[in-house]
Amino acid sequence: MDPLRQSPSPSSSRASSPRTLSCERLGYVGIEAVLDQLKIKAMKMGFEFNIMVVGQSGLGKSTMVNTLFKSKMWRSTMPGLRVPMPQTLQLHSMTHVIEENGVKLKLTVTDTPGFGDQINNDKCWDPILGYINEQYERYLQEEILITRQRHIPDTRVHCCIYFVPPTGHCLRPLDLEFLQRLCRAVNVVPVIARADSLTIEEREAFRHRIQDDLKTHSIEVYPQKCFDEDVSDKILNSKIRERIPFAVVGADREHMVNGRCVLGRKTKWGIIEVENMAHCEFPLLRDLLIRSHLQDLKDITHNVHYENYRIFRLKESHALPRGPGWVNLAPASHGLPASPGPAKVCRWAEDTSDKDF
Amino acid sequence: MASEVARHLLFQSHITTKTAQTSSQVSDHEQKQKESPRSLTMSGHVGFESLPDQLVNRSIQQGFCFNILCVGETGIGKSTLIDTLFNTNFEDHESSHFYPHVRLKAQTYELQESNVRLKLTIVNTVGFGDQINKEESYQPIVDYIDAQFEAYLQEELKIKRSLFNYHDSRIHVCLYFISPTGHSLKTLDLLTMKSLDSKVNIIPVIAKADAISKTELQKFKIKLMSELVSNGVQIYHFPTDDETIAKINASMNGHLPFAVVGSTDEVKVGNKMVKARQYPWGVVQVENENHCDFVKLREMLICTNMEDLRDQTHTRHYELYRRRKLEEMGFMDVGPENQPLSLQETYEAKRHEFYGERQRKEEEMKQLFVQRVKEKEAILKEAERELQAKFEHLKRVHQEEKLRLEEKRRLLEEEIIAFSKKKATSEIYQNQTFMTAGSNLRKDKDRKNSNFM
Numbered sequence: 001m002d003p004l005r006q007s008p009s010p011s012s013s014r015a016s017s018p019r020t021l022s023c024e025r026l027g028y029v030g031i032e033a034v035l036d037q038l039k040i041k042a043m044k045m046g047f048e049f050n051i052m053v054v055g056q057s058g059l060g061k062s063t064m065v066n067t068l069f070k071s072k073m074w075r076s077t078m079p080g081l082r083v084p085m086p087q088t089l090q091l092h093s094m095t096h097v098i099e100e101n102g103v104k105l106k107l108t109v110t111d112t113p114g115f116g117d118q119i120n121n122d123k124c125w126d127p128i129l130g131y132i133n134e135q136y137e138r139y140l141q142e143e144i145l146i147t148r149q150r151h152i153p154d155t156r157v158h159c160c161i162y163f164v165p166p167t168g169h170c171l172r173p174l175d176l177e178f179l180q181r182l183c184r185a186v187n188v189v190p191v192i193a194r195a196d197s198l199t200i201e202e203r204e205a206f207r208h209r210i211q212d213d214l215k216t217h218s219i220e221v222y223p224q225k226c227f228d229e230d231v232s233d234k235i236l237n238s239k240i241r242e243r244i245p246f247a248v249v250g251a252d253r254e255h256m257v258n259g260r261c262v263l264g265r266k267t268k269w270g271i272i273e274v275e276n277m278a279h280c281e282f283p284l285l286r287d288l289l290i291r292s293h294l295q296d297l298k299d300i301t302h303n304v305h306y307e308n309y310r311i312f313r314l315k316e317s318h319a320l321p322r323g324p325g326w327v328n329l330a331p332a333s334h335g336l337p338a339s340p341g342p343a344k345v346c347r348w349a350e351d352t353s354d355k356d357f
Numbered sequence: 358m359a360s361e362v363a364r365h366l367l368f369q370s371h372i373t374t375k376t377a378q379t380s381s382q383v384s385d386h387e388q389k390q391k392e393s394p395r396s397l398t399m400s401g402h403v404g405f406e407s408l409p410d411q412l413v414n415r416s417i418q419q420g421f422c423f424n425i426l427c428v429g430e431t432g433i434g435k436s437t438l439i440d441t442l443f444n445t446n447f448e449d450h451e452s453s454h455f456y457p458h459v460r461l462k463a464q465t466y467e468l469q470e471s472n473v474r475l476k477l478t479i480v481n482t483v484g485f486g487d488q489i490n491k492e493e494s495y496q497p498i499v500d501y502i503d504a505q506f507e508a509y510l511q512e513e514l515k516i517k518r519s520l521f522n523y524h525d526s527r528i529h530v531c532l533y534f535i536s537p538t539g540h541s542l543k544t545l546d547l548l549t550m551k552s553l554d555s556k557v558n559i560i561p562v563i564a565k566a567d568a569i570s571k572t573e574l575q576k577f578k579i580k581l582m583s584e585l586v587s588n589g590v591q592i593y594h595f596p597t598d599d600e601t602i603a604k605i606n607a608s609m610n611g612h613l614p615f616a617v618v619g620s621t622d623e624v625k626v627g628n629k630m631v632k633a634r635q636y637p638w639g640v641v642q643v644e645n646e647n648h649c650d651f652v653k654l655r656e657m658l659i660c661t662n663m664e665d666l667r668d669q670t671h672t673r674h675y676e677l678y679r680r681r682k683l684e685e686m687g688f689m690d691v692g693p694e695n696q697p698l699s700l701q702e703t704y705e706a707k708r709h710e711f712y713g714e715r716q717r718k719e720e721e722m723k724q725l726f727v728q729r730v731k732e733k734e735a736i737l738k739e740a741e742r743e744l745q746a747k748f749e750h751l752k753r754v755h756q757e758e759k760l761r762l763e764e765k766r767r768l769l770e771e772e773i774i775a776f777s778k779k780k781a782t783s784e785i786y787q788n789q790t791f792m793t794a795g796s797n798l799r800k801d802k803d804r805k806n807s808n809f810m
Contacts, residue, residue, distance in 0.1 A: 037664035
């Protein structure tokens with residue numbers, strides 16, 4: 001700042017604390033119209049949503065995605081098809097644009113075939129964590145550019161649906177390990193897959209055991225208790241938390257029941273209707289994910305998980321010398337101007353480790 | 358099968374390491390991502406049409422923030438207009454005309470209409486245009502706007518930040534009050550607007566519009582707009598890209614600058630009470646479109662474009678400020694070989710550079726210090742030596758004096774002894790002569806006496 005200029009006097013630096021004025025309006029001002037403006041802007045821009053499904057093969061992940069969005073996202077893999085069992089965990093991502101009543105949604109679904117299918121499943125969550133962190137990294141890179149785009153494309157995973165196999169007993173070690181690690185990085189919604197193999201009582205018992213397991217291992221699945229903002233949120237989310245994990249059945253075929261066309265699974269002993277609350281809890285899952293909490297999922301991802309990643313990343317890049325632990329930020333490595341030896345870097349890093357930027 | 362594979366975007370990650378992918382894979386992925394995603398038709402109602410409502414609900418919960426800056430001469434009607442716009446009495450007292458410098462005064466209020474909470478901040482310029490020398494008038498305003506951007510930038514660059522409940526104090530709109538002379542823009546106005554147009558959305562308004570007649574007003578408006586255009590001042594134009602509001606915005610753009618009248622007094626006109634100003638020759642109604650453009654201003658500012666104003670501030674003005682600031686600090690997006698540099702790497706490089714500089718400067722200063730100390734020491738030693746020499750000299754002189762004095766004293770003493778001896782002998786002699794002289798004197802006396810007899 002030019003020292004010759006007059007510095008603004010203290011009263012001009014920050015606004016004084018707000019005064020609340022009474023709601024007595026003498027007439028119409030029109031502040032409400034800002035809500036419509038928001039809606040128009042949102043509809044023009046469209047929405048983005050990224051979802052990831054994790055679970056062992058054969059639990060009905062692809063079918064579930066098809067059922068959720070009522071379309072053939074991809075062909076569900078059926079046994080007998082000559083698809084070689086993948087040796088390593090792979091992640092498949094597909095993006096679609098769907099529209100309903102003028103609202104455009106860009107939906108990205110990431111599938112994880114090969115999860116938990118090997119004999120030794122040690123560290124099978126690493127690729128998934130790596131993928132999630134990579135999306136955060138991409139967003140971070142875009143955000144710290146000098147000239148950044150008007151709207152940063154959001155590829156971060158907003159929600160991860162974890163399919164628990166319907167053993168009826170309790171969570172397996174693999175499930176516990178995975179949930180523990182992932183809950184810290186992303187919103188996880190566990191569901192009991194293929195719930196049509198359990199009776200209603202077995203489902204309830206299984207659900208309670210899972211809830212106890214989660215509590216014992218302090219795994220916070222979505223909706224997290226610590227992010228409840230006000231009383232109405234708490235009440236709503238408590239109701240949901242009671243029913244987590246939902247017991248779901250997926251189906252993408254339609255059958256005729258009582259003259260109506262419903263999505264369901266036809267078996268010899270009856271037709272399991274997917275959208276019938278008495279049969280399975282799929283409507284709850286769909287409502288949670290899409291109709292009521294979609295924006296909340298995105299918000300928590302952006303405000304909490306992404307910020308945590310950012311803090312970790314910015315702190316780490318100060319302290320570590322350029323060794324094997326350093327994730328190379330630039331896509332191509334090129335010679336940088338003479339960097340001093342690692343010892344010196346460490347010394348400086350310690351000096352300024354608390355200074356912000 | 359091949360087509361199946363071709364249709365998927367494939368990520369291959371190895372189990373062992375978490376390190377990022379090699380450059381080829383990343384660029385590959387970017388390429389694939391540039392294909393536009395396919396659209397899909399759904400066979401039933403999924404339900405995400407409620408998404409805009411979810412967004413709106415969240416915004417209602419969070420509340421809105423809007424900051425208005427009013428720039429204009431003292432007494433031109435800024436506070437009254439804001440009071441009229443928002444239907445409340447924000448503050449009562451008038452400002453004095455005798456401030457030596459322009460200051461900005463900001464006040465925040467929380468308004469609520471039905472379920473929408475608005476945190477409104479009004480920033481007023483106090484003392485604008487009052488000084489005799491107005492050269493420095495607009496600088497405090499520019500500084501204030503920059504300070505708000507700076508505060509936001511600092512928050513954004515922090516490691517532990519909380520942007521979602523940060524009280525956004527960046528100015529979203531600047532209402533510039535032009536005095537109704539009827540002729541043209543004042544130089545001060547032109548200069549101020551020119552320095553503000555790249556930092557904030559400016560909406561010029563003609564204040565106290567009831568002082569101009571209708572025909573003069575038309576000419577005045579045309580003159581003002583042409584002056585603004587010819588001087589390259591970019592004022593805020595209402596957006597015309599969205600069909601729902603394009604038409605009304607376009608027509609409003611033609612009415613700029615708005616001629617407004619502000620009043621919070623109510624006057625009975627017909628059979629209802631309206632906000633108006635009462636004159637002996639008539640009543641100027643604020644909300645009458647024939648009398649002034651107040652309704653248009655309110656419509657444009659609040660009802661139709663508040664969100665766009667905030668958007669423009671954030672995506673255009675703030676980004677421009679941010680880019681300039683970061684470039685000033687020396688960060689670039691593209692490195693020397695045209696390879697994209699990340700902010701982190703540039704920062705690291707800069708840090709090393711900076712510390713190298715600092716080290717070097719420290720060394721330099723140490724050298725300088727040592728040198729100075731040496732010099733000072735030499736000087737002091739010299740002085741000490743001189744003093745010593747003087748002392749010696751003085752001592753010698755003193756000794757000599759002493760010897761001489763001793764000599765003199767001795768001589769004096771000898772003289773005294775000699776003198777006392779002489780005195781003694783002369784006294785003895787005197788006594789002797791006195792005895793004889795006494796008898797002689799008696800004899801003389803007798804003789805004399807006998808003479809008399």
